[in-house]
Amino acid sequence: MTAQNLLVELFVEELPPKALKKLGDAFATVLADQLRAQGLAPADAVVTAFASPRRLAAHVTGVLPRAADKAVSQKLMPVSVGLDANGQPTPALLKRLAALGADASAVAGLKRAPDGKAEALFYDSVAPGAELAVGLQKALDEAIAKLPIPKVMTYQLADGWSDVKFVRPAHRLLALHGSTILGVSALGLQASSMTEGHRFECDPKAFAIREADSYAQQMKDQGAVIASFAERKAEIARQLAAAAAKVGNGAKPIEDDALLDEVTALVERPNVLICEFESQFLGVPQECLILTMKANQKYFPLLDAQGRLTNQFLVVSNITPDDPSAVIGGNERVVRPRLADAKFFFDQDRKKSLASRVEGLGKVVYHNKLGTQGERTERVRAIARAIGQQLGGDVLAKQADTAAQLAKTDLLTDMVGEFPELQGIMGGYYARHDGLSEDIAFAIEDHYRPRFAGDELPRNAVGTVVALADKLETLAGMFGIGNLPTGDKDPFALRRHALGVARMLIEGGLPLQFHELTRLAFSVFPNGALQDTVVQLDEFLIERLKGYLKDCDYSVAEVDAALYARQLGFWSTVPGRLAAVREFQALPEAPALAAANKRIGNILKKSEGVGEAVNPALFQEPAERALFDAMLATVPAADAKFEAGDFTASLQALAALRAPVDAFFDGVMVNADDPALKANRLGLLKQLHDAMNRVADLSRLAS
Known part of the structure; x- marks a missing residue:
């Protein structure tokens, strides 16, 4: 049995661009996996996925004509x-x-x-081993059935009676093992060696693929198509960079991988062209112009060396005419009305101040159980004032109140109505136009931050306060009416809000207690409006914090040790505690002390009402006296380092206790018959336990 390479292609009508990459990868992966499972392809078979606007294909190496018995x-x-x-x-x-x-x-x-x-x-x-035609039929059926199709179409076959359900109508099926056509079928089509090339630039329209290995090259040469999604994407990126270099002056296309993927899924033979629009439109905020060019036209705006928008942009065309002027002119005519609309919206919006729009928020429903945006704004203001007062006194409280009052008003503007993605950003521009300070403008613009994992935090204290208030109000409101995330469903982005709260508290170094913040958030709602779910919200925030810290490459044990310290205090102390725990674990004394700490904790759990009073006069064993003396010499220094915020030095100072702790457990019976003696020894252990667990719960590090 001679192994040869296999090529399977489905030729269809234009596929949904945002789903194309996933469709191509899934088709190739499932097809190859099914062939491997049947023994028709080796475990190390190389699988190459092809995906263009009108085709899904897979190339698999080393496929057998018949699987081994x-x-x-x-x-x-x-x-x-x-x-x-x-x-x-x-x-x-x-x-x-x-x-x-x-x-x-x-x-x-x-x-x-x-x-x-x-x-x-x-x-x-x-x-007996499966024949390739039979095995491929099974693999092909499975690959089609498992495609992540966003929306299925139903269409009729040529016979006029039968119908098929698929992502788009399919017109050809190609299946070659080497140069041999395999007798498989799918979607009402029988396999052949025929395919079609570029819709406009391929002549003849249909042609035969000679063998599996010639597919990619024939598609380029005869079909005028770059069939590989990855290769086509790389070619577009190369042409974009070359076109920007041609423009000069340090120009570069905007970086947007999602846009690049989408454009790659729209063209089969990319051709990048340089276009421009009238410079008068540059008076509109560049975010508006960039968004309309990207979202509506799939253009790549050009930025100058300082990151400012220029009046030139790049178009990825699907055709390569000898004279591109008509294509360039057409795209310039198309973008002009879009930019004119943006300018009109911007000019109209500035005729009304943000303050004059506050009243209108009372007419916008936020949630049927939580009232209007106006009512929500008042709740956010109350939270923001309280946090601002705690962090910066009357000045910050007043600024935060003003920013919170105006933060949602840009939702009523024409620009945000057309481009919801610009909410906050436009509020910042309109705030400056109204003569408000940069602090307020930045806060309005930043109060949605962080909007996603890795996003920047608000740029100033006012923005941080309003962002915290906004997220806390959302979390309390949604938890209070029972709209909790379930599984992978989180329609109100509560996980993102909770992560944002955790990041601002930690990365911002804010001296705020998270459980006080959650109770503040619940307190601004009318009595009886919410269920009492504050404890659930606390647990939810802690879980998001754990996830955030684990993403920062800390282990589960390290995170648990830091978060379950005897007196955790502010979340802003957690990074220092984690660093101290990691340094402590590197000490040779760490395993023994962690194990001893766990043992002490178990002893204290079994003994109710243990006090911390220790009477040295009751000591009977040298080991308990030695431990007491060692604690007198070590704990004050460790506590001083703790109070100074040097958590690493505090934990490392406790390493000196290893020997006396080991000796204590070797030579002292804690549960003595004499109640006074037992209480004294438990008190000594309670003092030791409290001292050891100020920075972190060391028992969590015990293996």
């Missing part, structure tokens, strides 16, 4: 059921053998082997 051992039944007292086959055994295509002559060859507590009969046979 496979030895199969099948359990039949217990010996006591299959053979009678004389060792003769029972009717049940003969019936089972017949179902497998064997008769009574096979009984002598059956194997006996232990199966649990009993002995069973096993039938050994050889299963």
Whole structure:
């Protein structure tokens, strides 16, 4: 059996661009996995996915025309059921053998082997390997069935009677093993060696692929198509960079991988062209112009060396005419009305101040159980004032109140109505136009931050306060009416809000207690409006914090140790505690101290009402006196380092206690018969436990 490379292609009408990459990868992956599972492709087969606007294809190396025969051992039944007292086959055994295509002559060859507590009969046979045409048919059906299709279409076949459900109407199926056409079918199509090239630049329209390995090159040469998604994307990126260099002055296309993917899914033979628009439009905020060019036209705006928008942009065309002027002119005419609309919206919006729009928020429903945006704004203001007062006194509280009052007003502007993605950003521009300070403008612009993992935090204290208030109000409101995230569903982005709160508290170094913040957030709602779910919200925030810290490459044990310290205090102390825990774990004394800490914790749990009073006069064993003296010498220094915020030095100072702690457990009976002696020893352990767990709960580090 000679292995050859396999090529399968589905030629269809234009596929949804945002789903194309996933569709191409899924088609190739499932097809190859199914071939491997049937023994038709080796485990190390190289799989290449192809995906263009009108095709999904897969190239798999080393595919066999027929899978190798496979030895199969099948359990039949217990010996006591299959053979009678004389060792003769029972009717049940003969019936089972017949179902497998064997008769009574096979009984002598059956194997006996232990199966649990009993002995069973096993039938050994050889299963013939699958033929490639049969195996590929199964693999192709599976690959099509498992495609992550965003929306299925139903269309009729050529016979006028049958219909098919697929992402887009399919017109050709190509299946080649080497140069041999395989007799498979799918979506009402029979496989051949024929495909079609570029819709406009391929002549003749249809042509034959010679063999599996010539597919990519023939598609380029005869079909005028770069079939590989990755290769086409790289070519577009190369042409974009070359076109920007041609413009000069340090120009560069805007970086947007999602846009690049989408454009790659729209063209089969990319051709980047340089276009421009009237410079008068540059008076509009560049975010508006960039968004309309990207979202509506799939253009790549050009930025200058300082990151400012220029009046030139790049178009990725799907055709390569000798004279591109008509294509360039057409795209310039198309973008002009879009930019004019943006300018009109911007000019109209500035005729009304943000303050004059506050009243209008009372007419916008936020949630049917939580009232209007106006009511929500008042709640956010109350939270922001309280946080601002705590962080910066009257000045910050007043600024935060003003920013919170105006933060949502840009939702009522024409620009945000057209481009919801610009909410906050436009508020910042309009705030400056109204003569408000940069602090307020930045806060309005930044109060949605961080909007996603890795996003920047608000740029100033006012923005941080309003962003915290906004997220806390959302979390409290949604938890209070029972709209909690479930599984992978989180329609109100509560996980993102909780992560934002955690990041601002930690990365911003804010001296705020998270549980006080959650209670503040619940307190601004009317009595009876919310269920009492504040504890659930606390737990939710802690889980998001854990996830954030683990993403920062801390282990589960390190995170648990830092978060369950005796007196955690502010979340802003957590990074320092984690660093201290990591340094402590590197000490040779760490394992023994962690284990001892866990042991002490277990002892104290079993003894209710343990006090911290220790009377040295009651010491009987040298080891308890030695531990007490060691603590007197070590703990004050460790506490001083803790109070100074040097958590690493605080933990490392405790390393000196290892020997006296070990000696204590070796030579002292804690649960003494004398109650006073027992209480004294428990008090000593309680003092030690409290001292050891100020920075972190060391018992969490015990293996």
